[in-house]
Amino acid sequence: MAKPVSIEVWNPNGKYRVVSTKPMPGTRWINLLIQQDCRVEICTQKKTILSVEEIIALIGDKCDGVIGQLTEDWGETLFSALSRAGGKAFSNMAVGYNNVDVNAATKYGVAVGNTPGVLTETTAELAASLSLSAARRIVEADEFMRAGLYDGWLPHLFVGNLLKGQTVGVIGAGRIGSAYARMMVEGFKMNLIYFDLYQSTRLEKFVTAYGQFLKANGEPPVTWKRASTMDEVLREADVISLHPILDKTTYHLVNKERLAKMKKEAILVNCSRGPVVDEVALVQHLKENPMFRVGLDVFEDEPFMKPGLADMKNAIVVPHIASASKWTREGMATLAALNVLGKIKGYPIWGDPNRVEPFMNEKSPPPAACPSIVNSKALGLPVSKL
């Protein structure tokens, strides 16, 4: 049995007990729950990743809903514990939910929420930052400067890659992949090649229109191509950014064989999930190809890196911070709380989980709906007419 975990309690006399496994940014999410008669319990344990046993202790005997984190293993054991405690709602404070066994949740009648829409641009901006940092060797140059090694301008000092006119490749052109593609096409006048299971007509129209605009202004137009295979992207692109979900079709999508298909001076960025890339193969590839560069926000065995990665000068590594802007993180906390609250109150499901602005407006009460429940169809939950 796990030791009792430390908690902070808000509105102790509230009718519904909602637990958050972590303190989350902002206070709006707490206020929204309190206003609707919830007692909010926040785990303040000084431990980054809670074990299943610790979460069971937090759930206790009576719990209406839980807001959890992507680092936690939400499977059969936790959903049965939540169900025994009378809980009907869980939300990840994340858009990705590969840490959640949705079938197990559905089996116990628990709704599973996630937080799309508020992190699209923030995450795409970090992918763009990593692309630029890798292309222009910004981290290496910063380390060189701080080490006192700079003794004057030199023609060969930290020469990198020009992005303008090169090809950006996107694998997984969903919300974040498309936002990243638009940034790179519009910001740096790169041509686009993308691979996704579905066609992204909006993205294609955007690049076509921007190309026409450039042409009308006497500049070479940008172009787009939807690749029929992922390997086509790997062969043709100069910068490749990964944005698919993690599931069994995308596990080790980028492996030794596929790395070998990429250009020797290509840049690979991963802001999706670590296991999309075979990190051992990547370290070997970085060793053998010093001009190949990567920008990584996510890792196969977080919080650890595979041996050798930290020593590679051609790798930029940051600790899973792609969604870390204040507005986004507060928005994620709000959406997660409203998913749980909405299910407790019996609200219907919001019609379009990508259009979450009405939930973000601090000046008016949020719609009486759950912003995004991924197993709503399986649970037969009604859709909001708002």
Ligand SMILES: NC(=O)c1ccc[n+]([C@@H]2O[C@H](COP(=O)([O-])OP(=O)(O)OC[C@H]3O[C@@H](n4cnc5c(N)ncnc54)[C@H](O)[C@@H]3O)[C@@H](O)[C@H]2O)c1
């Ligand atoms: N690093 C971070 O902090 C961070 C932040 C936000 C999201 N993410 C990750 O990014 C993922 C994508 O988020 P999103 O909001 O853009 O999701 P999304 O569902 O809008 O986009 C995912 C896209 O991947 C495509 N896809 C699925 N399987 C594929 C395959 N086998 N090959 C190619 N494409 C495939 C889908 O068709 C879809 O278009 C999340 O699931 C999450 O894991 C990470």
Ligand SMILES: O=C(O)[C@H](O)CO
């Ligand atoms: O899936 C997500 O939302 C991220 O990994 C954290 O923002």
